[in-house]
Ligand SMILES: *[C@@H]1O[C@H](CO)[C@@H](O)[C@H](O)[C@H]1NC(C)=O
Ligand SMILES: *[C@@H]1O[C@H](CO)[C@@H](O)[C@H](O)[C@H]1NC(C)=O
């Protein structure tokens with residue numbers, strides 16, 4: 064009897080234990096309805112996510128919450144999030160892209176030491192992604208790491224890229240849950256990848272690849288950017304979103320905590336569906352993801368490209384050069400035609 068209890072306890076512990084420390088939780092339990100995402104604004108930065116990169120229609124056109132939108136192995140969340148992109152998904156007047164993206168809202172430093180960016184992704188057999196156009200998924204603005212869809216080597220696969228170079232890809236089968244963790248060592252300047260499907264524990268599929276790892280803690284885009292195809296809506300499902308310091312939690316669905324209550328940093332707050340917030344972050348941050356006039360990019364910084372929304376003006380005497388158009392433009396010394 065006592066032994067059985069012990070075994071049960073150990074099993075329970077093994078099934079629910081979490082290895083690292085969650086430094087930011089994107090658990091969707093914090094959002095009773097999708098309208099609650101609207102509670103966030105630049106003047107009232109509440110909740111777990113910044114919500115401003117989407118099209119001209121209402122939030123409910125682009126976001127939906129439902130148990131069927133999460134990985135069933137994820138027991139820490141009631142709902143997953145369905146993200147939709149369609150021809151109305153034009154943000155900031157740029158009709159070359161259709162995008163629906165969430166950004167972490169936190170005062171935690173998401174770019175220090177070794178961190179694991181966890182998320183699970185899936186898509187249903189309806190509103191299928193269009194493999195004839197490039198998609199960027201869960202990307203950093205400098206694109207030092209991201210997933211893509213609709214790109215080489217196999218357009219129907221989810222492809223993991225480091226600085227625009229593919230290192231891993233897997234057939235993006237409808238109805239299958241794909242679990243990922245970007246393994247980013249910001250100190251060493253390397254990125255690796257952990258992956259699994261369904262309820263399987265994450266395994267390392269790519270070890271440390273050198274990259275210019277950096278983030279201002281508000282440029283990781285959870286969601287989808289599609290180069291405009293002028294066409295059909297696409298549905299993408301997300302769950303199990305959180306960032307932890309190591310060691311990595313390999314079991315799926317145990318690390319997300321409950322709606323921010325496991326976050327160790329300040330800046331997480333409870334939001335309500337009525338539009339009032341219970342706590343408000345006191346820091347007033349500006350984001351590089353807004354295309355504001357004024358800021359200039361310094362040498363070797365990014366100054367343009369698909370999905371890039373930062374400064375496009377270069378500090379003197381530099382100019383913006385097409386390194387890998389249309390995806391990446393970088394500041395370099397002026398080039399003269401003679
Ligand atoms: C957004 O929702 C409001 C309230 O439900 C509605 O009155 C309005 O027409 C909607 N706007 C768009 C662009 O769908
Ligand atoms: C792409 O992947 C699909 C599904 O795994 C496979 O059937 C197809 O042969 C692949 N195409 C190429 C060009 O590798």
Ligand SMILES: *[C@@H]1O[C@H](CO)[C@@H](O)[C@H](O)[C@H]1NC(C)=O
Nearest residue numbers: 176177248249250251252309
């Ligand atoms: C991250 O990189 C630093 C610097 O190379 C290294 O000392 C550290 O051990 C790495 N962290 C892990 C967890 O491997």
